[in-house]
Amino acid sequence: MKNKKICWIRVLKNISYFVIPILIGLSILSIFCVVYGRKNGITTQKGSYFDSHEFYEDYYNCIKQVISKKNSQESIEKNIKEGMVIDNGSYNYMDINGKKYKIYNDYFSNGNFICFFIDNKYNFVYINKPYDIFPTTEKLKEEILQNSKYWVYENGKVNTSISGLDEKSIENTSFYQSNFNKQNYTIYTAIMDDLPYNDNFFSSFIITEIVKSFSRSAVYIIPISIILIIIMVSFILNGIGKTKKEEGIYLNWFDKWPIEIVFLAVSLIVFISCYIIYEIFDSSYIEIFGVIGICILIYVAFIILLETIIKRIKGHVFIKNTIIYWICEKIQLILKNTKLSMKIGLLLAIFTIVNSVVLSFSRNHKFMAFIILMTLYALSYIYILKKAILYQKINGAIEQIYHGNTTIKLNEEEFTGELKKLALQVNDIAGGLSNAVEERLKSERLKTELITNVSHDIKTPLTSIINYVDLLKKEDISTEKAAEYLAILDNKSQRLKKLTEDLVEASKASSGNIKMNMEKLEVNELIKQVSAEFEDKFKARQLEEIISYTKGAVYISADSRHIYRVLENIYSNTAKYALEKSRVYTDIIEHGENVIIQIKNISKQKLNISADELIERFVRGDTSRSEEGSGLGLSIAKSLTELQNGQFHIYVDGDLFKITIGFKKLK
Secondary structure (H helix, E strand, C coil), X not given: CCCXXXXXXXXXXXXXXXXXXXXXXXXXXXXXXXXXXXXHCXXXXXXXXXXXXXXXHHHHHHHHHHHHHHHHHHHHHHHHHCCCCCXXXXXXXXXXXXXXXXXXXXXXXXXXXXXXXXXXXXXXXXXXXXXXXXXXXXXXXXXXXXXXXXXXXXXXXXXXXXXXXXXXXXXXXXXXXXXXXXXXXXXXXXXXXXXXXXXXXXXXXXHHHHHHHHHHHHHHHHHHHHHHHHHHHXXXXXXXXXXXXCCCCCCCHHHHCCXXXXXXXXXXXXXXXXXXXXXXXXXCHHHHHHHHHHHHHHHHHHHHHHXXXXXXXXXXXXXXXXXXXXXXXXXXXXXXXXXXXXXXXXHHHHHHHHHHHHHHHCCCCHHHHHHHHHHHHHHHHHHHHHHXXXXXXXXXXHHHHHCCCCCCCCCHHHCCHHHHHHHHHHHHHHHHHXXXXXXXXXXXXXXXXXXXXXXXXXXXXXXXXXXXXXXXXXXXXXXXXXXXXXXXXXXXXXXXXXXXXXXHHHHHHHHCCCCCCEEEEEHHHXXXXXXXXXXXXXXXXXXXXXXXXXXXXXXXXXXXXXXXXXXXXXXXXXXXXXXXXXXXXXXXXXXXXXXXXXXXXXXXXXXXXXXXXXXXXXCCCCCCCCCCCCCCHHHHHHHHHHHCCCEEEEEEECCEEEEEEEEEEEC
């Protein structure tokens, strides 16, 4: 079963993006609660809104509004008395001490704030609550004074339950001195105890309760939030650019845009978003949700900007992906190719001058000017076309050399100037490569012939040695030392025979001089056969093989004899060099259109050489060379795999040794 690799740093980075705004919000809220609480004296659990400076200010502002109402009504009454305004008489009246007072009523004004004042000079009263439920002024006053928070001005004195608004606290204010200095009126005000209306007093009371709750925990929330933000910022900075697909920093198409354009795009998004917020902001829920959505959009835009900046810095392309760098690069290119730039500039200048002269000549000789212009354009076109065709020939020759055709040769007489120089260099490269390829093929052929001939020459006397050893083993040898020497001779001769066979096979495999009979093979069955073959060898070294098969049958196209030899070499290598009493993992993985056979084990020896070196001929994992083997097994396995159109890779990570073989999957 395929194991999906998770890039945990990316997971932590994405979680951090989500959590950081919450932590910042908690920190800001906690700081606000601490500052707000200390400013208004409500940082402790005993403090309340009605003991805060804000409450005193809100209440005092309401008293000021009452006085402004009084002044407005006095102005109206004065105008009526002076005849400037006609009294229509459509008023309700209240009897106070045998006198009729006009009632100016403002229903439900100021919400939870109750006010009632009597102006004895102009004989009118102002009430901001329904008055008809109170038959007398005494009942109304009594109703107001029943509330715990009240403020009364009567007979030139202040009577209040609010400590911050007593006469001593406010007598030095300019407002008090100008409006409450022995004035001939009475004011009764109070805050309704149950705060039934959603007004400023109610909102401030709720905020105060929140402040009280957060003030107790703010001492823990603020430092913890700051520490977590620092940790998560480190996750973000470390995770940006990381991906499970490849090592290093991954740059996508957006990261290749000039950074100036990215800044402009993000700034435009932020500007438009702020403008929309300014235009649609309201207290209704729809607009609030819209503002939240736009704020999320701005946050995402800043994340994208941050990511691309950090990735560019990590990838060392921040300066390169700028318009300024592009302009400087083009200027440098022009200066570097001064001769060519001047030549093109001169041709362009001549073309422009001739064109201008002909156009000025066309005023009196239009037809002649037209003929000259067409001739000029035709010659320019032919010149450019000729240069383009010659360039295309050079480009085609380079492409042919790239694909392995080193016999191509350009006709140098067709070219002139810089193009002729380039054609000469292309011909020299083609000739040099052709000679190098021929020398390499000749060298490989000579090496193969040498190995084959030497192996054949060794094989004849070696066969005789092995035969005579067999004959000696059949003789009755009584001496123990002689029997021991005979056993060693038998072992070494067999090892030399195996080395000779491996040499011939390695030579044929590397040169491709092996005929392949490709057929349809089932991978699971193939692994089962090889695993069964090496079961005893694995048990001898207490190796436990754990095989992961595919759910269904998986087929590949390969030569059965040679693919078996590949797997046999790998299993033999594992049996020799794996750590005793350890596990060997064999996985058959379907990866898209490919089938991958993966074998992993822990090496008993320290692997202080690279994976590429292990594939080289005569190199073994046993650096002490105490194990039997030629060091050709992995080299042969790689060559045979590639001859069957497969891919062979070795990975070394510490003591972990992994081999993967990949083939195209047959449908």
